[in-house]
Amino acid sequence: xxxxxxxxxxxxxxxxxxxxxxxxxxxxxxxxxxxxxxxxxxxxxxxxxxxxxxxxxxxxxxxxxxxxxxxxxxxxxxxxxxxxxxxxxxxxxxxxxxxxxxxxxxxxxxxxxxxxxxxxxxxxxxxxxxxxxxxxxxxxxxxxxxxxxxxxxxxxxxxxxxxxxxxxxxxxxxxxxxxxxxxxxxxxxxxxxxxxxxxxxxxxxxxxxxxxxxxxxxxxxxxxxxxxxxxxxxxxxxxxxxxxxxxxxxxxxxxxxxxxxxxxxxxxxxxxxxxxxxxxxxxxxxxxxxxxxxxxxxxxxxxxxxxxxxxxxxxxxxxxxxxxxx
Numbered sequence: 380x381x382x383x384x385x386x387x388x389x390x391x392x393x394x395x396x397x398x399x400x401x402x403x404x405x406x407x408x409x410x411x412x413x414x415x416x417x418x419x420x421x422x423x424x425x426x427x428x429x430x431x432x433x434x435x436x437x438x439x440x441x442x443x444x445x446x447x448x449x450x451x452x453x454x455x456x457x458x459x460x461x462x463x464x465x466x467x468x469x470x471x472x473x474x475x476x477x478x479x480x481x482x483x484x485x486x487x488x489x490x491x492x493x494x495x496x497x498x499x500x501x502x503x504x505x506x507x508x509x510x511x512x513x514x515x516x517x518x519x520x521x522x523x524x525x526x527x528x529x530x531x532x533x534x535x536x537x538x539x540x541x542x543x544x545x546x547x548x549x550x551x552x553x554x555x556x557x558x559x560x561x562x563x564x565x566x567x568x569x570x571x572x573x574x575x576x577x578x579x580x581x582x583x584x585x586x587x588x589x590x591x592x593x594x595x596x597x598x599x600x601x602x603x604x605x606x607x608x609x610x611x612x613x614x615x616x617x618x619x620x621x622x623x624x625x626x627x628x629x630x631x632x633x634x635x636x637x638x639x640x641x642x643x644x645x646x647x648x649x650x651x652x653x654x655x656x657x658x659x660x661x662x663x664x665x666x667x668x669x670x671x672x673x674x675x676x677x678x679x680x681x682x683x684x685x686x687x688x689x690x691x692x693x694x695x696x697x698x699x700x701x702x703x704x705x
Contacts, residue, residue, distance in 0.1 A: 439687035449483035478519030479558035629657030
């Protein structure tokens with residue numbers, strides 16, 4: 380079945396975690412789907428490296444109100460691996476490094492918050508003598524480990540792949556400011572995807588749903604649910620293209636709830652807004668894969684957010700990835 384040729388990892392689909400966060404959606408890997416794994420029996424797998432580039436301009440407090448918080452530029456690298464422990468089971472894992480800058484700068488603002496920085500609360504989880512992240516410079520850090528397992532079932536060439544992915548922060552990295560690398564939250568994402576190639580055609584589709592359990596912050600459930608759809612075309616045996624839609628419904632604090640929440644818990648709520656906010660969004664994108672040498676696949680994805688609620692205004696998120704199978 381030609382869907383097995385596809386290098387698509389459903390990158391911007393159901394196993395991602397944060398297109399509308401400061402770091403792009405691609406910071407989270409996807410579980411290999413049944414169609415992708417069809418040509419890789421037990422004892423085989425893959426390793427990959429990726430480059431990420433993301434541009435954010437402003438913040439949607441709700442779908443019709445945007446705050447001009449300036450531009451945030453993020454760059455990063457991802458390292459991922461998967462291994463088929465049997466014909467039906469795959470284990471996978473990876474790590475991300477991100478660096479970013481915001482042009483909404485607050486120079487020379489230590490956590491003691493001198494008068495010129497009075498509007499900025501102290502960092503919630505950064506060393507006391509460290510400066511604020513929004514000083515106009517790039518700041519980088521390792522983000523989260525991810526570890527997961529997926530099961531592949533084939534029902535008459537309809538591939539169904541349930542999976543479970545754990546996200547564990549590499550360390551207690553800063554979450555205050557605009558240019559931060561992630562949410563610094565422990566999460567467990569339970570997800571399922573369905574993929575199928577239409578009979579007698581070179582077209583395929585993937586549909587997915589995921590539900591994330593996340594640690595609570597100030598008693599708030601910071602989890603989310605998401606749904607995704609992808610439609611692709613095998614141009615030939617080596618080259619494929621696709622388009623996709625993805626959406627996330629966060630369970631965090633909504634826009635009307637933030638005022639009372641700050642009044643109840645004080646400015647530390649603002650310092651931890653990246654963890655608390657619901658981050659709901661809809662986005663669309665395009666991608667392509669090229670298979671060369673039967674061992675290597677080059678992939679490219681770009682996406683744009685078209686609706687957001689307490690989410691960064693994502694102008695674009697680009698991913699370029701090279702995968703080697705073994």
